[in-house]
Amino acid sequence: EPEVTQTPSHQVTQMGQEVILRCVPISNHLYFYWYRQILGQKVEFLVSFYNNEISEKSEIFDDQFSVERPDGSNFTLKIRSTKLEDSAMYFCASSEGLAEYEQYFGPGTRLTVT
Amino acid sequence: DAKTTQPTSMDCAEGRAANLPCNHSTISGNEYVYWYRQIHSQGPQYIIHGLKNNETNEMASLIITEDRKSSTLILPHATLRDTAVYYCIVRVGYNQGGKLIFGQGTELSVKP
Numbered sequence: 001e002p003e004v005t006q007t008p009s010h011q012v013t014q015m016g017q018e019v020i021l022r023c024v025p026i027s028n029h030l031y032f033y034w035y036r037q038i039l040g041q042k043v044e045f046l047v048s049f050y051n052n053e054i055s056e057k058s059e060i061f062d063d064q065f066s067v068e069r070p071d072g073s074n075f076t077l078k079i080r081s082t083k084l085e086d087s088a089m090y091f092c093a094s095s096e097g098l099a100e101y102e103q104y105f106g107p108g109t110r111l112t113v114t
Numbered sequence: 115d116a117k118t119t120q121p122t123s124m125d126c127a128e129g130r131a132a133n134l135p136c137n138h139s140t141i142s143g144n145e146y147v148y149w150y151r152q153i154h155s156q157g158p159q160y161i162i163h164g165l166k167n168n169e170t171n172e173m174a175s176l177i178i179t180e181d182r183k184s185s186t187l188i189l190p191h192a193t194l195r196d197t198a199v200y201y202c203i204v205r206v207g208y209n210q211g212g213k214l215i216f217g218q219g220t221e222l223s224v225k226p
Contacts, residue, residue, distance in 0.1 A: 004157075031212055033212075033213065033214075035214075035216075037155070039155075042216050042217065042218055042219075043158060043201075043214075043216040044216070045213040045214065045215060047152070048212060048213055055212075056213060088177060089155055091157050091158070093157075093214075094211065095212065097212075098147070098212040099144070099146050099205050099206060099212060100146060100163075100165070101212075102160040102163060103212070103214060104160060105157035105158045105159070105160075106155050106157050106206070108156070108157050110155075110157070
């Protein structure tokens with residue numbers, strides 16, 4: 001069964017450093033998403049991406065964040081200058097379509113900023 | 115986006131049916147009801163979704179009331195592996211980006 005994959009599973013970085021989180025969505029999916037979950041808190045939407053551009057972004061997704069689909073398979077989230085409060089699980093998701101199509105989530109990348 | 119209300123926690127005996135309720139009284143006509151679950155800190159797992167009609171798949175059944183203001187997720191024979199946080203989400207319709215808005219969910223504990 002196709003699945004969303006994410007790398008790395010755990011990333012430790014120092015404050016101020018840039019990180020890139022990688023995702024490989026399900027191959028025939030067209031809509032891509034990033035969510036995050038701070039430890040003990042709820043899952044929060046960050047950004048949605050379709051047709052090589054951002055469809056929607058949340059208030060969390062400020063100028064420090066960017067997304068890219070550099071080739072036909074990868075979908076990346078870059079944080080330019082990490083802060084302590086960026087420590088969280090980051091989940092990538094993909095779907096074939098919008099409301100009537102389910103989103104499938106990856107296993108997540110645990111980002112720890114020290 | 116329509117808000118949902120779920121109980122904070124529920125218990126269920128192993129082998130019995132788990133019935134998880136959700137209220138979504140402000141749901142609009144083009145909004146779907148989705149259920150996901152999250153086991154520990156793993157990625158949310160899709161369970162089932164519906165618009166108006168009741169739905170069933172290999173994991174669960176979804177019962178939506180006729181006025182669509184509430185729904186119930188049914189796990190017919192709960193196992194210990196079904197212990198998780200269950201999220202009821204009302205998802206916006208077309209041309210809205212399709213994001214999922216997670217609440218706090220219901221923490222289901224399946225006990226032997």
